[in-house]
Amino acid sequence: MKEIKEIGIIGGGQMAEALIKGFLEKKIFSSEKILVSEPLAERRKYLEKTYKVITTENNKKIVKERSLILLAVKPQVMKKVLEEIRDFIDIEKHLILTIAAGIPLAFYEKILREKTRIVRIMPNTCALVHKSISALCKGTFATDEDLEVSQQIFSAIGETVIVDESLMDAVTALSGSGPAYVALFIEALIDAGVRVGLPRNISEKLTLQTILGTVELMTKSQKNPYEIKAMVSSPGGTTISALHEFYEKGFQGIVISSVYRAYLRGKELSEILK
C-alpha cells in the first residue's frame, strides 16, 4: 500500500481534533505533517499550541500543499467549501475523504472535478475517546487502495467497516446516532436505580460499570445477547420478571421503530442533496 505521510484537514472542530489526537498517538502522521484550515483564530492557536500542527485560514492552501484531504466541516458549509477548492483539485494527485453526515458521494462528484477520488466515512462521537466505529464507502473513481489508506487513517480513532453507500443511511441511524440511544438507556437505568432506593452517584457508578462490563463480556466471551440474558435469568427470579415487563411494554419494538425513524429521516435529508 502507498505510504502517505501528510494530511490536510479542512475544518478544525471536534471531529478534526479527535482525529489529530489519534494520528499523533498512533503515529500515523507527525504533527508537522498535519495542516489544518480553520476560520477561527482562537481555535487555530489552540490546535497549534496543543498538538503542534500547522494551521491556516486558507482552504485553498490545504489543497495546494497536500494530496490527502479530509473534509471535516459541517454539512451546511460543505457546498461553499467544495466550490472554493474545486479548481485546485488534481484528479491524479488528490484523494478526498469526507466525514460530513448525510451528504451522498454524488453531491461531491457533481460539484468537484470529474473523476475526483472520494471516500465517504461515517464515524461517531466515540472518536473523542478513540472508540469510534467508522463505516467507509468509496466513490465512483476511488480505488481499493484509496479505501485501504482511508481505513488505516480511521483506525486511529477506533474500529472500521466497509459498506456499500446504499447502507450509509442505515449506518448513520444505528452507529452515528447510536451514542444518543445508549445515553438515553443509561439515563433511564440511573433513574431506575434511584427509584429503587439507591443514591444517584451509586446508581450512576453501578449503571456505567454494568454497561461497560456487559459489552466487554459479550466481546471477550463471544456470547450473543440471548446467551447473556439466559446466564442472568434464573427460573422465577428477578431478572426474568424485569425482562417480562420490558417485553410486555414493547421495548424491542420501540428500539427498532426509533432507529427506523432515524433511517427514514436520513434518507429524506440525503435525497434533497442528490
Ligand SMILES: NC(=O)c1ccc[n+]([C@@H]2O[C@H](COP(=O)([O-])OP(=O)(O)OC[C@H]3O[C@@H](n4cnc5c(N)ncnc54)[C@H](OP(=O)(O)O)[C@@H]3O)[C@@H](O)[C@H]2O)c1
Ligand atoms: N461530531 C460527531 O459526532 C460526528 C459524527 C459523524 C460525522 N460528523 C461530521 O463531522 C463533521 C464535523 O463535525 P464536528 O462535530 O467536528 O463539527 P464542528 O466542531 O463544528 O467542526 C467544524 C469546524 O469547521 C470549521 N469551519 C466552518 N466553516 C468553515 C470553512 N468555510 N472552512 C474551513 N473550516 C470551516 C468550524 O469553524 P467555526 O467553529 O469557526 O465555524 C469548525 O471548527 C460534520 O460534517 C459532521 O456531520 C460528526
